[in-house]
Amino acid sequence: MSATDTVPGGRMPALYLSHGAPPLADDPVWTRELAAWSAGLPHPAAILMISAHWEEAPLALGATETRPLVYDFWGFPERYYRVRYEAPGAPHLAAQVRKLLRTAGEPVHDLPDRGLDHGAYVPLVEMFPDADIPVLQVSMPTLDPQRLMEVGRKLAPLRDEGVLIVGSGFFTHNLSALRYAGSGVPSWSAEFDDWGQRALEARDMDALLDFEHTSPAGRLAHPRTEHFAPLFVTLGAAEASGDLDGGRSVIDGFWMGLAKRSVQFG
Template identity: 55%
Template sequence: MDRRGALVLIAGAIAAACGRTKRGDMTSSSTRAAQGTGKMPVIFIAHGAPPLLDDAAWQAELAAWSKAMPRPKSILMLSAHWEARPIAIGATSAVPLVYDFYGFPERYYATKYPSPGAPELAARVRELLRSNDVAHADEPARGLDHGSYVPLISMYPQADVPVLQVSLPGLDPKELFRFGRALAPLRDEGVLVAGSGFLTHNMRALGERTTPSWATEFDAWAAEIIAKKDVDALVDFHARAPAARLAHPREEHFAPMIAAAAAAMGEPGEVTFPITGFWGLAPAFTRRSVQIG
């Protein structure tokens, strides 16, 4: 199966399965904790392909999650679908959408999400990266890819929260962690730092009819080390996680988890999993999403 066919298959599988998978515990305790410390939480979203825009159950899960969190002043998105060196800072005035997928019905290329730009956030990100000696550049024509706008449409459907997407620096875990730590002060400034990817992502496993043991093991391991805020294990996941190479033949979908978590590691705050389970027709792909703080 070529990449185009695989994308179409996983999109349909995820959309069809969404309403039949387990939903995690979503209490108000995390909201109270974040409000009590004055910090915004950090989140990681298991995002899906564009057909999930048609799935009412998945949209409802995301909407409930966003309503349980403090309302952000702005959102910083870190998607699995944008890597650049040096780190690139995206559009800050009009924020276009990047239709970075192929082979879908035409209506998905007509999707709109006219979120306000976030020039003040971009200026603050530049300042933080400079002060931490992290190379960066502006890419003002680059908007939100599907890893960003697909979940945001459900979480903030009014498109009234300023959004900035910033690239990942690459896939080196230590570099990702350093990048994420540089962003940590944003939590005190009303900014929701959001990574978007998958905790298991192996396109060759699309044909699986049941959840493979390696996917279950990696998902459970990731949940445990994230809950413990185990920095060393997170950064060294290649060596420490069970079936790391099967869960992530290429690490781009785990990379946003490392960068986002780094913005919250070493600080107080409850870890919760607002959405859990595996996609029913793509059972090698975990739906686990994360909130820290």
């Protein structure tokens, strides 16, 4: 299937989404929001996932054939470990990614047995439940926002081939602090979410790139930055295609005190 068969003008949006945890499947509001979001998208020729739950340098490509999922979580009821998402592999997309990213100083590795982790399959189950779209997951080779922006810029041409680029994280993510936060939304989560919304609307890239210092409660909202980092791949892909001004929040609000803000460019 070519991009012109699926996408008017041949360009897919670029997304950053808050992916939730396995119990997302039990949240009727959030699952409806994700399903409605995907229903409004052009049909992708393939999906490229960058998840907060896979850091590996040099950058690595996951399975290009259907493989068992990676249940990278502990202590949940057994039913969450029975979830399946048998999407087709995407060997052609993998070849394109290698061509775009591999240089003499930056190799691209292949891990052909690594299936999709929960940062990839949990939202995909809700957005594309038929599992009929080829999916490729790639690792984050760094948490440095500038370098991730560059990865996104290099991947941007894939959007013109009908590839949906998805950075999958969580707009705020501090599970340890939640244990002491009580009920409701912690102030650090609400403050960071408000700041992030305003920074995205203003296209304030300097503030976003230096979010650990420019945002309120940044180190509480993200004591480790892996769940915010995929946003920068998405921003790079949007910037390279001239779509930053067309960005919008599609999902907002909170889930168990964490901001589930998710954005679309293009």
